[in-house]
Amino acid sequence: MTTQPPAPAPATAPPPPGTSFFHRYARLVSGRRSKWAVLVLWVLLISFGGSLAAKIGDVQNNEPATWLPSDAQSTRAVDIAEEHFDDKNVTDAVVVYARQGGLTAADQDKIAADRSLLTSHQAVAADIPSASAATDGKAAFLTVPLHTDHSDNSVLGDGVEALREAAEKDAPAGLDIKIAGEAGNIADFIDIYSGMDTTLLTVTLALVALFLLVIYRSPVLWLIPLLSVGLASQIASAVVYLLAKHAGLVVDGQSAYVLTILVLGVGTDYALLLIARYREELHRHQDRHEAMAYALARCLPAIAASAATVGLATLCLVFGSMNSTQGLGPVVAIGVAVTFLAMTSLLPAFLVILGRWAFWPFIPRYTAAQHGADTGKDHGIWRRVAAFVQARPRQIWIATALVLAALALGSTTLSTGQTQEEQFTQSVDSVEGQKLLARHFPAGSSSPADVYVPSQGREAALAALKGVPGVSQTGPPAVAGGWAHISVVLDAAPDTGAARETVERMRTALGDAEGEAASALVGGQTAVKLDTSDAQTKEEILLIPLILGVVLLMLIVLLRALVAPILLLLSVVLSYGAAVGTAALLFHALGYPRIDRGLLLFGFLFLVALGVDYTIFLMTRAREEVARRGHREGILTGLTVTGGVITSAGLVLAATFCVLAVIPTVASLQQGLLVAVGVLLDTFLVRSLLIPALALEVGPRIWRPGHPEAPSEQPVSPPAQPARLGG
Incomplete structure (x- = not known):
């Protein structure tokens, strides 16, 4: 015989809101007059910030070398190059010319003409060396130094485009011309991300709109949260732009792009939670202003805890060593803060202004006779889930934990170290150019390593480098300001593991050399990749425990307990492992098995911070119900009444992160899939089965040292008319 959750008793009228900050704030934003002030304030903000949001692309910096820690060897090499060799704001592009049957005389004339013409081009920063010809006679390349500006992406992007147009103009038929090198690679990324903010915003808004239409089945209601999150996204982008600019x-x-996706996804989650609770209170209260005051006051602790957890966890990134990591933390925290303010002020004001008719055709009516007692008809699925968990809690939590652990084993199939070719999901010029170079030249020709050594140690440095396996050739030293610059061509392509191993051997050989040569620095594209990987490893060791500590502290403060937060944190970590394992299997299936090392920290941050959100929503409601019903009934009621809204929120958030697949880079595709998989696991396994089953197994001890449950002999009053999933 299947055990059923306890039938709800008639609901009593809820006590009036108290005088806490949450209640005062809720009454302020939903007041009869103050709601209009809130709306006017947000209209003023969007009128000022809307135009600024579109400029966020102007302040982006996507050059890898500028993101490394200041003590990295490749960073110090860049400093020397800029100070002594006039390499500041200069990035090399490599123009590759190839013909399968061999370069013709017309091809040779074209290459010579391009060198002469481009030397005087305004985009070119210095003289262009003579063309390098392949021994097989089928290819040649020009190394063209281009102007760049870290604060203005268009300088390099326009320079590469001008270079491409000049090289392709009047080219002999059949001559293959590609732009490779570091400048070509950066320009391809600039081109991909150019205008992507608008595309992401449009696609994500359309997806969220579709979900909201399905969830609410109302021609009006879906517009209110959609408009609110859309405005929040624009204001957040404007704030980030101003801080980046000034x-x-x-x-x-x-x-x-993470800012855009996160604001829309998290904002929709908060909206779903608030609207669901508002619907409940509309059944209890004749006055919609009073209903919103109750609803917002009861949702604010969970929403505030969620926003604080995500915000503080991401701010931990400022302790990272890489500039890219340090920058991501404040950007995300700003987005979450703006989203929290919008969803707890603009959204309530919108809802109260529009009134009950916004829910049409499923308008929640005031039911005075029963004070909106829960009939249970809107929670059939989740009542059955609760009954299932109640019947066999021990077997369920053990089985769920084993499934998650098994999925986590998939992470053993991951490998790091993406090559340039593996960074894009579509063909780009820099990758095709690198392939041409690799066929006809040493693969490292497109981006030689740069060795900087005190000038007195240049001969010893040359001697040390010539014996290093993987070094193809060394150029003659150029001397300036007491330093010598040696260009070193590697056998392997600059973005491969073999090239990184060669750089490590070069650094070891130079470090063991005598005299000034021991002070040599190895920089360049390959060295940047190597130093980035080392920095990411150090960041994982530092930041992962720090993020876990912040999340644990927030859970302790929210639940006023110790046992529950520890169990919840362990469940989130297990869920993260399962997400990585499942995503790894998907990556293999899609043909992108190798990841960038930064994906692990990115995924950990967002899955721990966002994954704990649904647990927060569940446990704060469960704690409220436990205080009225007792432990077992409170846990089951919390699961029942939050099941629909949290599942909807999880589906929306997972779908919004999947939108990252529209960006044609493997990194964005993998980031979106990893977070989406993790959110779905948290939604359907962790929050629905593992956590409730564990809470029932542990019993009231889970709330220790607090005691939220009411005495069992007191009458139990269920929540009135919990929100249903659909209208």
Whole structure:
């Protein structure tokens, strides 16, 4: 015989709101007159910030070398190059010319003409060296130094485009021309991210709109949260732009698109939670202003805890060593803060102004006779889930934990170290150019390593480098300001593991050399990749425990307990492992098995911070019900009444992160899939089965040292008319 959750008793009228900050704030934003002031304030903000939001692309910096820690060897090499060799704001592009049957005389004339013409081009920063020809006679390349500006992406992007147009103009038929090198690679990323903010915003808004239409089945209601999150996204982007422009906040393409996706996803979650509770209170209260005051006051602790957890967890990134990591934290925290303010002020004001008719055709009516007692008809699925959990809590939590652990084993199939070719989901010029170079030249020709050594140690440095396996050739030293610059061509392509191993051997050989050569620095594209990987490893060791500590502290403060937060944190970590394992299997299936090392920290941050959100929503409601019903009935009621809204929120958030797949880079695709998989696991396994089953198994001890449950002999009053999933 299946055990059923306890049938609800007639609901008593809720006590009037108290005088806490939450209640005062709720009454302020939903007041009869103050709601209009809130609306006017947000209209003024969007009228000022709307135009600024569109400029966020102007302050992005996507050049890898500028993101490294200041003590990295490749960063110090860049400093020397800029100070002594006039390499400041200069990035090399490589123009590759190839013909399968061999370069013709017309091809040779074209290459010579391009060198002569481009030397005087305004985009070119210095003289262009003579063309390098392949021994097989089928290819040649020009190394063209281009102007760049870290604060203005268009300088390099326009320079590469001008270079491409000049090289392709009047080219002999059949001559293959590609733009490779570091400048070509950066320009491809700039081109991909150009205008992507608008595309992401449009696609995500459309997806959220579709979900809201399905959830609410109302021609009006879906517009209210959609408009609120859309405005929040614009204000958040405007704030980030102003801080990047005038306060030195660092922003790259990743942090910009994460900001858009996160604001829309998290904002919709908060909206679903608030609207669901508002619907409940409309059944209890004849006055919609009073209903919103009750609803917002009861939702604010959970929403505030969620926003604080995500915000503080992401701010931990400022302790990272890489500038890209340090910049992502404040950007996300700003987005979450703006979203919290919008969803707890603009959204309530909108809802109260529009009144009950906004829910049409499923208008929640005041039911005075029963004070909106819960009939249970809107929670059939989740009552059955609660009954299932109640019947076998021990078997369920053990089985769920084992499933998650098994999924986590998939993470053993992951490998790091993406090559340039593996960074894009579509063909780009820089990748095709690198392939051409690799066929006809040493693969490292497109981006040689740069060795900077005190000038007195240049001969010893040359001698040390010539014996290093993987070094193809060394150029003659150029001397300036007491330093010598040696260009070193590697056998392997600059973005491969083999090239990074060669750089490590070069650094070891130079470090063991005598005299000034021991002070040599190895920089360049490959060295940047190597130093980035090392910095990411150090960041994981520092930041992962720090983020866990912040999340644990927030849970302790919210639940006023110790046992529950520890169990919840362990469940989130297990869920993260399962998400990584499941995503790894998906990556293999899609043909992108290798990841960038930064994905692990990115995924950990967002899955721990966002994954705990649904647990917060569940446990804060459960704690409220436990105080009225006792432990077992409170846990089951909390699961029942939050099931629909949290599931909806999880589906929306997972879908919004999947939108990252529209960006044609493997990193964005993998980030979106990882977070989406993790959110779905949290929604359907962790929050629905593991946590409630564990709470029943542990019993009232889970709330220790607090005691939220009411004495069992007191009458139990269920919540009135909990929100249903659909209208």
